[in-house]
Amino acid sequence: IFLINLPIGVLGVILVLRYIPDYSGTPGQPLDVPGLLLSGVALGGLVFGFEVLGHGLLPRQWALLLIGGGLLSAWLYVLHARRTAYPLIDFSLLKIPTFAVSFWGGNLMRIGSASQPFLLVLLFQLCFGLNPLQAGLLSVAGGVGALLMKMLAVRIVSRFGFRRTLIGNAVLTGATILACSLFEVSTPYWIVILVLFGSGIIRSLQFSTLGALTYADVPPEQSSRASSLSAMTIQLTLSLSVGIAAGLLGLIMAVRGHATVEQSDIAWIMAGAGLLCALSGLVYRRLSPQAGSAIYAKRAEGIG
Structure with a gap:
């Protein structure tokens, strides 16, 4: 599995060298x-x-x-x-309004959503009795949806703006995670795939939009510090999400007296995660309607 990262990493280096400006540090x-x-x-x-x-x-x-x-x-x-x-x-970067909103809203979203692959694996394999290959084939639908959205995100945000996109999409993210909590062993596979595909599309749009907005108003000389702060918190919240989900799952199983995990145990965690993602929409309400509009306006002109 590790070897898959090598060509992707090489491609990433090439793209960075070609498209990312070389901001010089402050001497x-x-x-x-x-x-x-x-x-x-x-x-x-x-x-x-x-x-x-x-x-x-x-x-x-x-x-x-x-x-x-x-x-x-x-x-x-x-x-x-x-x-x-x-x-x-540098925590003083949180004084920049768009960076602060992206920081807090994005972290809240990741805490709610990053545990879903972990929970879906438990659901498919331990509760539904699927083998790893079957569980993986179901889960790949989310990745396909995420890849498709990368080609459409610019047009969507150009049409609706950052504020409306992030608020509406936060609610939709929560709804799709809540829909996953309703999966049962009798649920047809085509419904599972459709929900995971839609969930992948919606979450990809959310994080693509956040990725652009995070650095919209950060001065070039502070880009490195902003990147360090953002990358650190992303890694932390991804791990925190799985840790919280696992801890809550163990607590629910203990309270309900379950020796092995059941579908309803996981459903409670997923429902709570969906609610947390939807609540992140309240953070994005602090954005002005024009926040970050220049970014996608220029990209949309290039596409047109």
């Missing part, structure tokens, strides 16, 4: 070595801790120890960043 800014160490320990501890907690790869006390160490390092980094002129991860 004379020293590397924030203490910030590098603290943020590295924080991110590593939290991401690894949530991953092993979610997948049960280590005893729970070790996972909690990793998360606790990550939280302590994160707190120490915040204290350090307040006293440093050039922090490695």
Whole structure:
């Protein structure tokens, strides 16, 4: 599976070299070595801790120890960043309205949606009795939908604007995740595939739109710091989503007295995740109707 990443990575490097502007850094800014160490320990501890907690790869006390160490390092980094002129991860970027809305809304969306592949695998294999190949073939419908939407996102956002697209799509994302919670062993495969295909389309549009809006108003000289902050939180929320879902699933099973996971246990987690995604739409209401309009207006002209 790892080898699949190699040609994709090479293609990514080529595309970056060809299309991404080479923003030069600000001369004379020293590397924030203490910030590098603290943020590295924080991110590593939290991401690894949530991953092993979610997948049960280590005893729970070790996972909690990793998360606790990550939280302590994160707190120490915040204290350090307040006293440093050039922090490695610059939280002052959250003063930029479009970046802040994309940051908080996107993280809330990822916490709600990133656990779906994990939960769907449990549902298809442990509850419906499908083998890994069958479960994978069903799940691939979401990837096909996501790929299709990449070619349509510019036109949609150009037509409706960032604000309306993100608000409406947040509700639709929540609705599709809620629809997944209604899957039963008797549900026809064509319905499962159709729902997952639609869910892939909607989530792809949401994250493509967020990806463009995040850097819409970030000055070129701050692009590197904005990228660092965004990438760090994306990795953290992806792992956090799986960890929360796994923890809640274990709690629900304990309360309901289930020795093995059942469809209704997973359905409760999916319903809560769908509600969380829909609630992220409230964050996007803070955007002005014209937010980021220049970005897709120029791209739409190029397409036309």
